[in-house]
Amino acid sequence: MRLYNTLTKRKDEFEPADPGELRMYVCGPTVYDYIHVGNARPFVFFDTARRYFERKGWRVRFVQNFTDVDDKIIKRAAESGTDAKSVADRFIAEFRRDAAGLNLLPAAKNPRVTDEIPEIIAMIGTLLAKGFAYETDGTVYFDTASFPEYGKLSGKNLDALRDGARVAVEEQKRRATDFVLWKPAKPGEPSWPSPWGGGRPGWHIECSVMAKKYLGDTLDIHAGGEDLIFPHHENETAQSECANGAPFARYWLHNGMVMVDGKKMSKSEGNFRTAREIAGEYGYDTLRFFILTAHYRAPLNFGAEQLAAAKAGLRKLRGVAAELTLAASGQARPLSAADSEALDALRLAADRFGAAMDDDLNTANAVAAVFEYAQLARASCLSARPQSAALAEEALAGLSRLMDVLGVAPTVEPDAETARRIAELTALRDAARNARDYAASDALRSELTALGCVIKDTREGTRWIYAGRA
Numbered sequence: 465m466r467l468y469n470t471l472t473k474r475k476d477e478f479e480p481a482d483p484g485e486l487r488m489y490v491c492g493p494t495v496y497d498y499i500h501v502g503n504a505r506p507f508v509f510f511d512t513a514r515r516y517f518e519r520k521g522w523r524v525r526f527v528q529n530f531t532d533v534d535d536k537i538i539k540r541a542a543e544s545g546t547d548a549k550s551v552a553d554r555f556i557a558e559f560r561r562d563a564a565g566l567n568l569l570p571a572a573k574n575p576r577v578t579d580e581i582p583e584i585i586a587m588i589g590t591l592l593a594k595g596f597a598y599e600t601d602g603t604v605y606f607d608t609a610s611f612p613e614y615g616k617l618s619g620k621n622l623d624a625l626r627d628g629a630r631v632a633v634e635e636q637k638r639r640a641t642d643f644v645l646w647k648p649a650k651p652g653e654p655s656w657p658s659p660w661g662g663g664r665p666g667w668h669i670e671c672s673v674m675a676k677k678y679l680g681d682t683l684d685i686h687a688g689g690e691d692l693i694f695p696h697h698e699n700e701t702a703q704s705e706c707a708n709g710a711p712f713a714r715y716w717l718h719n720g721m722v723m724v725d726g727k728k729m730s731k732s733e734g735n736f737r738t739a740r741e742i743a744g745e746y747g748y749d750t751l752r753f754f755i756l757t758a759h760y761r762a763p764l765n766f767g768a769e770q771l772a773a774a775k776a777g778l779r780k781l782r783g784v785a786a787e788l789t790l791a792a793s794g795q796a797r798p799l800s801a802a803d804s805e806a807l808d809a810l811r812l813a814a815d816r817f818g819a820a821m822d823d824d825l826n827t828a829n830a831v832a833a834v835f836e837y838a839q840l841a842r843a844s845c846l847s848a849r850p851q852s853a854a855l856a857e858e859a860l861a862g863l864s865r866l867m868d869v870l871g872v873a874p875t876v877e878p879d880a881e882t883a884r885r886i887a888e889l890t891a892l893r894d895a896a897r898n899a900r901d902y903a904a905s906d907a908l909r910s911e912l913t914a915l916g917c918v919i920k921d922t923r924e925g926t927r928w929i930y931a932g933r934a
């Protein structure tokens with residue numbers, strides 16, 4: 465498969481360095497608030513990437529951190545009259561709720577920065593000892609001039625920045641591009657003792673330390689939003705390569721931004737919607753599916769129209785899955801020549817899905833291939849008379865496999881109120897059928913369909929599968 469690598473700026477053939485374990489690190493949330501749709505995009509997309517890697521037979525070791533000490537967390541704690549740890553604990557729990565709703569596979573490890581302070585101090589010590597950092601009055605800076613490759617990830621020409629930009633008077637760093645590894649504590653802020661006095665780590669050093677501790681010196685894939693390329697990932701690269709004396713990440717993957725009316729969705733723009741809010745309106749599964757409808761490197765336009773389209777698309781796939789499930793429970797007969805041809809056509813559609821994912825994880829084309837698969841399955845399995853239960857079963861298994869890579873389930877449960885209503889209408893309909901009142905039976909069928917049910921009449925009565933409200 466090929467992946468677009470931000471480091472080489474082209475699509476490169478990808479394989480994990482150790483086929484037994486693909487090492488993947490994705491920058492996690494700063495836990496001071498609910499995540500918004502822009503934050504959710506990398507989590508959903510890189511979870512999908514991981515699912516596909518696993519489908520290809522690679523065992524993935526996936527690590528994602530929680531930044532649980534940061535200016536924003538400290539500010540939030542001060543505003544709400546609590547401490548930074550309570551704010552972080554609360555929003556880690558809220559993140560986990562969203563992650564479960566979005567069907568994100570659990571990470572091998574979700575390290576918290578505040579649990580990794582000794583390792584952070586050790587790496588800063590190494591950078592100082594090797595001459596890649598300097599200390600001034602309790603602040604430790606990374607010396608960007610000591611790393612000639614600085615700028616290689618972002619491709620920025622940093623000479624101008626380095627030499628031309630004036631350093632603000634209150635800062636004691638030597639160059640504009642130098643960045644903080646350790647900052648001294650201000651009164652009332654969380655702090656830890658260090659050889660440079662009480663303080664806390666800078667943001668960039670955290671990821672370098674946690675990636676090394678849980679995945680080793682060289683990662684197969686480091687991923688995150690494209691807004692992290694500079695300075696965060698550029699700085700991670702500089703720190704890690706200088707401290708470890710080894711390449712940091714073989715492949716850098718970056719997703720594009722979520723856009724609202726042409727502007728990046730962000731806290732500071734105030735144009736954000738939380739994942740929780742969107743889940744309440746459309747369901748987490750719709751949010752997940754919506755995120756995957758665009759190519760991950762392209763901007764993703766967010767709006768009611770796009771969400772409604774994603775919801776309808778998912779409903780359509782689940783409708784086909786429900787019809788196939790009902791057909792699979794039908795009459796058993798050997799596969800005919802036409803059935804075998806249908807299976808071949810389905811395999812080709814599944815291959816197109818794989819080809820799309822192999823080409824830089826193109827979920828936009830992969831989603832199109834799933835629709836194509838569903839349409840073919842519907843045409844070949846459900847129109848044949850008599851239907852073949854075996855064919856329907858195979859078609860359903862194939863559809864489920866594709867949807868599983870996307871992390872959206874082919875079936876869905878009705879909520880309690882809908883389930884109660886379905887049971888009621890089904891009983892009424894069976895009674896109407898027994899009384900040969902076909903007009904009433906048809907009307908009840910329409911009501912059940914409108915509720916989101918796919919219906920099949922059997923000798924035992926009305927069988928239904930819930931596929932979600934249209």
Ligand SMILES: [Zn+2]
Pocket residue numbers: 490491492671696
């Ligand atoms: Zn990071």
